[in-house]
Amino acid sequence: MDExxxxxxxxxxxxxxxxxxxxxxxxxxxxxxxxTRPTSNGWFAGFGIAFLATMxxxxxxxxxxxxxxxxxxxxxxxxxGFAIVNFVWWIGIGHAGTLISAILLLLxxxxxxxxxxxxxxxxxxxxxxxxxxxxxxxxxxxxxYWLFPYPNTMRVWPQFRSPLMWDVFAVSTxxxxxxxxxxxxxxPDLATLRDRAIHPAARIIYGILAMGWRGSARHWHRYxxxxxxxxxxxxxxxxxxxxxxxxxxxxxxxPGWHTTIFPPYFVAGAIYSGFAMVLMLAIPIRKIYGLxxxxxxxxxxxxxxxxxxxxxxxxxxxxxxxxxxWYSGDRYDAFTIWNRLHGPYAIPYYALLLCNIGxxxxxxxxxxxxxxxxxxxVSFVVLIGMWLERFIIVVVSLHRDFLTxxxxxxxxxxxxxxxxxxxxxxxxxxxxxxxRILPAxxxxxxxxxxxxxxxxx
Amino acid sequence: MPQxxxxxxxxxxxxxxxxxxxxxxxxxxVGYMIQGSPYITYAGVRKPQPVPFSHQHHVAGLGxxxxxxxTSVENSSFAGIxxxxxxxxxxxxxxxxxxxxxxxxxxxxxxxxxxxxxxNQLPDxxxxxxxxHVNKGVGCNTCHxxxxxxxxxxxxxxxxxxxxxxxxxxxxxxxxxxEQVFNMxxxxxxxxxxxxxxxxxxxxxxxxGSYLIKKYQVRSxxxxxxxxxxxx
Numbered sequence: 001m002d003e004x005x006x007x008x009x010x011x012x013x014x015x016x017x018x019x020x021x022x023x024x025x026x027x028x029x030x031x032x033x034x035x036t037r038p039t040s041n042g043w044f045a046g047f048g049i050a051f052l053a054t055m056x057x058x059x060x061x062x063x064x065x066x067x068x069x070x071x072x073x074x075x076x077x078x079x080x081g082f083a084i085v086n087f088v089w090w091i092g093i094g095h096a097g098t099l100i101s102a103i104l105l106l107l108x109x110x111x112x113x114x115x116x117x118x119x120x121x122x123x124x125x126x127x128x129x130x131x132x133x134x135x136x137x138x139x140x141x142x143x144x145y146w147l148f149p150y151p152n153t154m155r156v157w158p159q160f161r162s163p164l165m166w167d168v169f170a171v172s173t174x175x176x177x178x179x180x181x182x183x184x185x186x187x188p189d190l191a192t193l194r195d196r197a198i199h200p201a202a203r204i205i206y207g208i209l210a211m212g213w214r215g216s217a218r219h220w221h222r223y224x225x226x227x228x229x230x231x232x233x234x235x236x237x238x239x240x241x242x243x244x245x246x247x248x249x250x251x252x253x254x255p256g257w258h259t260t261i262f263p264p265y266f267v268a269g270a271i272y273s274g275f276a277m278v279l280m281l282a283i284p285i286r287k288i289y290g291l292x293x294x295x296x297x298x299x300x301x302x303x304x305x306x307x308x309x310x311x312x313x314x315x316x317x318x319x320x321x322x323x324x325x326w327y328s329g330d331r332y333d334a335f336t337i338w339n340r341l342h343g344p345y346a347i348p349y350y351a352l353l354l355c356n357i358g359x360x361x362x363x364x365x366x367x368x369x370x371x372x373x374x375x376x377x378v379s380f381v382v383l384i385g386m387w388l389e390r391f392i393i394v395v396v397s398l399h400r401d402f403l404t405x406x407x408x409x410x411x412x413x414x415x416x417x418x419x420x421x422x423x424x425x426x427x428x429x430x431x432x433x434x435x436r437i438l439p440a441x442x443x444x445x446x447x448x449x450x451x452x453x454x455x456x457x
Numbered sequence: 458m459p460q461x462x463x464x465x466x467x468x469x470x471x472x473x474x475x476x477x478x479x480x481x482x483x484x485x486x487v488g489y490m491i492q493g494s495p496y497i498t499y500a501g502v503r504k505p506q507p508v509p510f511s512h513q514h515h516v517a518g519l520g521x522x523x524x525x526x527x528t529s530v531e532n533s534s535f536a537g538i539x540x541x542x543x544x545x546x547x548x549x550x551x552x553x554x555x556x557x558x559x560x561x562x563x564x565x566x567x568x569x570x571x572x573x574x575x576x577n578q579l580p581d582x583x584x585x586x587x588x589x590h591v592n593k594g595v596g597c598n599t600c601h602x603x604x605x606x607x608x609x610x611x612x613x614x615x616x617x618x619x620x621x622x623x624x625x626x627x628x629x630x631x632x633x634x635x636e637q638v639f640n641m642x643x644x645x646x647x648x649x650x651x652x653x654x655x656x657x658x659x660x661x662x663x664x665x666g667s668y669l670i671k672k673y674q675v676r677s678x679x680x681x682x683x684x685x686x687x688x689x
Contacts (some may be wrong), residue, residue, distance in 0.1 A: 043561070153492050155619030194461070207461045211470065 016111040017291035017449050026294075026450065031196055032442045033289055034436065043432060050429035051241070057422020060415050061136055069139060071415045078398045078410040083137035085390040086420050088245055089273070090130035090427075091171065092266070092386065096239055096274020097123025097406060098178060099183070104226075104232035111302060113445040114294045118285065118434070119278050120182040125430040126277070127175045129423040134167070136419075148172075163247035170244035172445040174237050181230045186215050188223065188444045242270040249393060256397030258338075259324065264456045265317030272310040272356075273386035275303050276379035280432065283379075285440060294441055297370050304369040307360060307382065314389075315357045344409065345396045348388050355385025472545040498615040503572045507560045509609060516641060519526045519644045521620045521637050523597055534586040576610050577601070594632040595624075598641055605641040625681045629666025635673070645650060 013420035017026075064071060074081040097119040103110040108194040133146040147168045149157050158165050191213035194206035213219060246266035279300065286295040326336030342347045359381045395410045434440070447453060495501050506658050524530060524544050529537035541564040550591050552558055562572045590600075598604060602613025614620050624631050637643045645662045646652040652659050654672070659665035669675070680686065 122615075151489050151618040153615070153619050155622050203461050212467065 016114065016298050017446065018296065021293065021450060023450065023452055026446050027192060027196075027443050029291070029294075030439050030446070031193060034193060035196055035198070035202070035438060036050050037380035041435065043436065047429060047432040047436075050309075050425045050432055053425020054429050056418050057426060060338065060422060061132075064136060064415065065141060069137065071413060073410055073412040073416055075408060075410070077401055077406045078395055080137075080394050080398065081410055082412055082416040082420055083133040084248075085387065086423065087133035087137075088266075088394075088425065089387050089391045090126045090133075091174075091245055092242060092270035092273045093277045093383075094123040094126035094130065094174070094178070094274065095242060095267070097121070097126075098174075098234050098238045099271055099274065099443070100232040100278070101181060103238060105231045106235060110344050110449055111298055113449060114291075114296075114414050114441050115278060115282060115299055115303075116445070117182075117185065117438075117439045117442045118281060118431075120178065120185065121431065121438075121440075122274075122277060122281060123178050124182055125427050125434075127171065127178060128430070129427050131171065131175065131282040132423060134171075144171050156432035163244065163251045166244045167248055170237075170241045174241045177230065177234050177237060181227075181234055184223070184226055184230060185442065186438065187211060188215065189439045189442060191215065191437065192443055193396035238271075239267055242266045249397075254397050254401060255330070255336040256321075256393065259321065261317055261320050261324075264455050265314060265320075268310045268317070269386055269389060272307060272314055273383055275307045275310070276386070279303050279307075279375050279379040280383065283313060283376045285352045287372070289435075289440070291441065294446060300372065300375055300444050301369045304363045304375055304378075307379075308363040311356060311360045311363075313384070314439050318353070318357070335400070336397065339400050340392065340396055343396070343400065344390065345399070349392055349396070352385055352388040352392055355381045356389060491613060493617070498612075500577075500615050503578060503609040503611050506574055506609070507571055507614050509557060510557070511606045511608045512604045512610055513606055523604075530587045531591050532588050534584075534588065541571060577612050577616065579616060583687050585687070591638055592635065593628075593675050594635050594638060594669050596631075596633050596638050596640070596643055598643075599624075599631050599633075603641065613655060620680060621687070625686075626678055628675055628678070629663060629670055631677070632666045632669040632673075634669070638645045 021029075072081055072083070074083075097116075100112050100114040100119045101123075105116070134147075135141055138144050146156060147165070158168075187210060190206050194203055194210045195208055197203045229431040243266065244262040245264035250259060250262040252258060282295050282299065284304075286292050322337050325333045328334075340346070361376055362368045362374070362378060368378065399410055400407050491497060518524075526539040526543055527536040528539070529535060541561060544561050546566050548558055548561060560571060561635070563569075591597075600614060604610070631643070633643055634652065637652075644650055646659045646665055648660050652665055654668065656666070659668070675681075
């Protein structure tokens with residue numbers, strides 16, 4: 001912890017934890033949010049709105065099951081509409097959580113300790129939202145389990161050569177590892193909550209979840225080993241999951257999809273949007289719950305820098321796409337780029353360039369990186385931009401394919417919007433519940449950052 | 458502070474973790490078994506019919522050929538259900554007062570068809586053609602079982618896709634000479650009981666099947682296991 005200690009007092013950087021805290025104050029501050037602070041009216045209002053939005057989503061999905069996907073705007077040739085756009089968007093958002101919790105852990109970036117817990121929760125909830133779309137976009141959602149290779153009376157396997165099949169494995173592995181990683185990381189804190197809880201029901205529930213954690217040296221030893229192993233497992237997933245998602249497109253022959261730049265450009269885009277979501281959650285949370293001591297300017301700055309870097313990779317991806325449109329000499333590729341710039345969807349494309357490349361350049365300026373309000377705004381813009389990017393990739397590539405006779409337009413219906421906005425509601429609802437019943441910041445990992453944690457020789 | 462849980466919670470929680478795996482595996486197994494059982498497939502179930510028609514009596518006892526009633530089996534997708542007149546060819550002469558046959562006579566008088574309950578029922582999304590199977594040397598009893606020993610008709614096989622594919626993936630195991638298709642007593646070739654086709658003597662099924670595949674120009678396994686062979 002020597003290095004950590006040095007970093008916390010390094011005058012060059014803002015500290016990862018404000019001075020003056022001890023083990024007791026950290027534990028008190030974080031656990032009080034769950035255990036002693038009365039639930040505020042603001043929480044109820046926010047949760048209520050998010051809950052209503054979730055119900056709207058369930059209504060839209062219920063009607064979808066009743067009537068079929070004809071209620072959506074999808075048609076030929078645009079067979080993939082909002083469902084796939086939203087799926088890729090949500091899955092991408094999840095990636096920042098895994099990057100923060102796994103890769104930054106392996107790289108010993110101690111500043112991750114105060115944001116990894118809710119970033120992982122964000123990952124889980126984003127994957128949950130993402131998982132809805134592939135399941136409901138198939139014509140007969142009650143048969144969606146056919147995607148899994150299970151013993152069946154048809155004696156046929158799913159098509160293992162299809163990237164859609166790889167997707168099933170990538171996303172289900174991702175969801176499983178994220179859930180286990182998150183839960184294992186929670187166990188010591190759940191034990192803290194068990195020991196501090198007053199209500200007997202809370203003691204029993206946290207007690208069951210803590211799985212008998214007593215904090216013995218043996219427990220800690222096993223915990224550290226398991227956590228490190230899981231981090232090692234999760235690390236390749238940060239790169240592989242969105243790579244596989246990009247294969248859904250890149251393996252196809254549609255101009256605008258069939259490019260080798262897709263995997264790295266998708267992964268960068270995923271982390272880009274993920275950090276935007278982390279900031280959009282962190283900024284209000286630290287304000288409302290008074291956690292500015294734990295989520296400091298340093299965290300905001302670092303996240304902003306990651307966004308800036310990944311944003312530039314994404315911009316490079318756009319540039320290469322445009323360059324290859326010209327350099328390949330392929331008339332269909334060239335037309336795809338021309339169509340993006342001058343076609344019926346030109347406005348979303350220019351909006352995309354503004355949101356993903358233009359406005360985020362403000363982050364070069366230190367003042368914008370350290371201002372929560374400005375960062376919140378830039379993050380919001382990036383999330384819109386990344387959604388538009390998937391819209392451009394899915395819809396604009398499909399609506400002008402090889403044959404002019406099959407050209408068409410895509411108009412999302414109100415059911416598309418209700419489902420999309422509904423998943424945002426579900427995401428926020430889960431986030432509200434998480435903040436209320438689990439420690440949003442890892443208590444024991446925060447304690448390791450304190451001067452108190454330094455071992456005396 | 459008192460303990461929240463009793464000591465036994467340790468054992469219980471360990472048992473739950475391992476037990477969950479077994480319970481899950483068991484549930485999957487149960488689901489699979491139910492899916493293949495007659496409860497779902499109706500294999501071996503005797504469904505009620507307006508007249509207790511006995512294939513055993515008519516085929517084994519009297520020696521009537523399948524095609525006497527199922528006239529279109531060789532050149533149509535549907536084998537054909539005989540009109541009441543086919544029954545009356547004989548039953549206007551014999552058993553003319555049998556009470557069991559009253560529905561048949563009633564149908565003949567009124568001109569209203571007998572409403573048989575269908576036994577071998579494939580889903581509507583499956584395209585099945587009798588004539589192609591019969592003409593490529595698939596025997597009636599390969600799919601329908603020993604019909605000549607069924608007093609009341611029942612479905613012999615599960616008719617599930619794994620059963621269809623079992624043959625489509627290895628057609629040589631089930632082919633016989635075309636002239637033996639309607640022979641309910643046909644036996645696959647053995648040393649003691651060889652089968653002769655075009656003057657060639659076969660003592661095993663595998664070479665016979667392969668020979669017939671060539672002779673009848675059965676299409677490749679790739680073709681006949683392609684999705685749109687049956688799901689058009």
